Amino acid sequence: MLALLVPLLLIHASWSGKVARASGAKGSRFVCTPVPADTDISCPVETANRVQSTSPQEEELRSTIIQLRETILQQKETIVSQQGTIKELNSKLARCEADARSRGSARRKEFGKNTMGDLPRDPAETVEQLGKTMQSLKDRLENLEQQLRTNTSGGPLPNDLKDLLRRRLGDLESQLLTRVSELEEEKSQLYNETAAHRQRTENTLNSLLERITELEKSNSAFKSPEEFKVSLPLRTNYLYGRIKKSLPEMYAFTVCMWLKSSASPGIGTPFSYGVPGQANEIVLIEWGNNPIELLVNDKVAQLPLAVSDGRWHHICITWTTRDGFWEAYQDGERLGTGENLAPWHPIKPGGVIILGQEQDIVGGRFDATQAFVGELSHFNMWDRVLRPIDISAMANCSAYMPGNVVPWVDANVEVFGGATKAALEICEDRLFES
Template identity: 90%
Template sequence: MRALFVPLLLIYASGSGRAAGASGTKGTRFVCTAVPAGTDLSCPVDTSSRVQGTSPQEEELRNTVIQLRETILQQKETIVSQQGTIKELNSKLARCEADARSRGSARRKDYSKNTMGDLPRDPTETVQQLGKTMQSLKDRLENLEQQQLRANTSGGMFPNELRDLLKRRLTDLESQLLTRVAELEEEKSQLYSETATHRQRTENTLSSLLERITELEKSNNAFKSPEDFKVSLPLRTNYLYGRIKKSLPEMYAFTVCMWLKSSASPGIGTPFSYGVPGQANEIVLIEWGNSPMELLVNDKVTQLPLSVSDGRWHHICITWTTRDGFWEAYQDGERLGTGENLAPWHPIKPGGVIILGQEQDIVGGRFDATQAFVGELSHFNMWDRVLRPVDISAMANCSAYMPGNVVPWVDANVEVFGGATKAALEICEDRLFDS
């Protein structure tokens, strides 16, 4: 920007000293001559025309010169200030352009990284910040216009070229800011669209994975029929077990039958237990340590003449009735023992929990690893009556199958925990293979 200076020096020349009269004689004339800034503007005094003191014309000219000088100084300060403002605007524009280039190179980064220098990280905040910057520039332009108005009022001369340059520069900057705002809005829309697309793609992928997992689970548990499966409990721990989802009603008799395969020693452990609130040993079948297999009803105990620890599949059934506490024990379809006075006249309490493979010290928990069943178990069925010997024999030799009317052995009724597994099994074919 070129510097302007417009100081004027008024120099007067005295005539013949006569006032202009009727004869048309010319009086004093004034000549305006441009002089460089910084020149001594004090008026030389013509001592030949001055008799005493200072004339009113000289005094008026001196005051005019002083006022012009003050005006020039004020305008000079204004120009310096405006030059600083222009430099600041240029710096701001350069920073905006640098941020725009930086934003373009890091466009694929997420919002958690600052891609706009000192601008906010969110495009919405960036647009708001640019709006504030534009408003600040407009306020500065208004201040400059007010300074021009004050300078014109005081009789000074504001450089029109500087004002026009500032307006053009501000217009260009405003246009660039608006363009940048539009670009940011477009980027924001694209990011939202890309985010929605990515989220949809991720959800589709997860849905596909879940469907695949479900298919694999179904294929692994695709038993030929709901009862053709087994529960495996390979370790003597206190956390491997199965659980029957159905509970028992109040019963005055029962028959429980199952297939067992175990070679654990000493003792196969606890094939099943039924506990109710207030009595964890409502019904328990257990072979613990070197003791024979035992049946507990309401925590009353009797020994059973059963032996199933040879690593082969065996079918066992136990019947009990509250009348005289009479019981029967069957192995592979043959009745091996009977007895009475086992918890006589005691009804089996309802609302308890049936656990496969563990003995309960509290309802549904507090297992003891030394009492855990080790082996495989299948076709656990329970009835609320005493079955006939012919029915038990038919199930043992695979000539008939009778699901329990209280607890049937179906896949949906059995859940496993702690590493216990369910696997497909056709019990009669597997038993023939063992034999």
């Protein structure tokens, strides 16, 4: 009997408590629930606190979400920065195209050089960097999924939290893929435009160079490479011509030329050849009231020539190291010979031939009082002594023999300081004079 009364009393007490708590609420419903006799019916505060507390796994996932959110913000800043880089690239390209259009004259550029200037970083680096970032995020996603699958607490994480993480990571991956695709397209367009611009520039330069070459050929007044003269109209220390070729070592030579001078006193220096250590290796000079002189290794021989009458004259000089024997010809006639001029001295190679000036150092330090004033043509040089019959044939215009060491051709003669080259048919000009 006592065992039956105890559950009834508990039910009654529970019922009375619920009625008392709900007496002030209108329209409330009360449900009677049987409670076992040994159950503690006090308020389960500790249980509620345990339900409300957060597990360590959830805290870790929340921390991961915060980190991913920061990563997304950083990637957004990176994308904005790369947009600025692309704009800067486009701006530099536009400036290069504007410079190319406004350039009045063009210079041929060496192939392979970078004509675009100092460009910003290659967009390919941006794409590669974003690819690495995306791969890093993928790795983190895989690690996170692995943690979800191997939760050490033994209990499953909430499905809504898993879905949230997957959605956010999926959105981030989609954004990165979209941006990488855009950058790839922009990079391709930029490279295509740059390559096309460079090709257009090179084509334009090539066309200009070809046109200039054609004009130079068409405007050349020389009927043949040797039919020209060098004019030296003033007695200065800066007008001169220069032979591009040098001399080999020689044990004999013949030098011939046509010259015209009316300078006084003396015609000056029609030509000089200087080598390191000896500026007067070979010199032909008429200075002041002295006769024309031939210098070989700074040794002197006086020549019986007279060419200062303002008319064209053909002169030839021969020399051989054997006994230092020399000959002097004017207009095909041998006027004098001699010997002991620098005997057994070989002509040194690698020097400089100057027309119209005497050299005090190799290729320079000219003296205006020794300058040639007049015109020169057909300066030829051989490494042997020519026969008198050959010299006479050239002087009479019955034959022409280009020098085997120094031939008189347009491409072999440079002029400086106001000296000029002009067309000349020497034999017709001499016929007109006579």
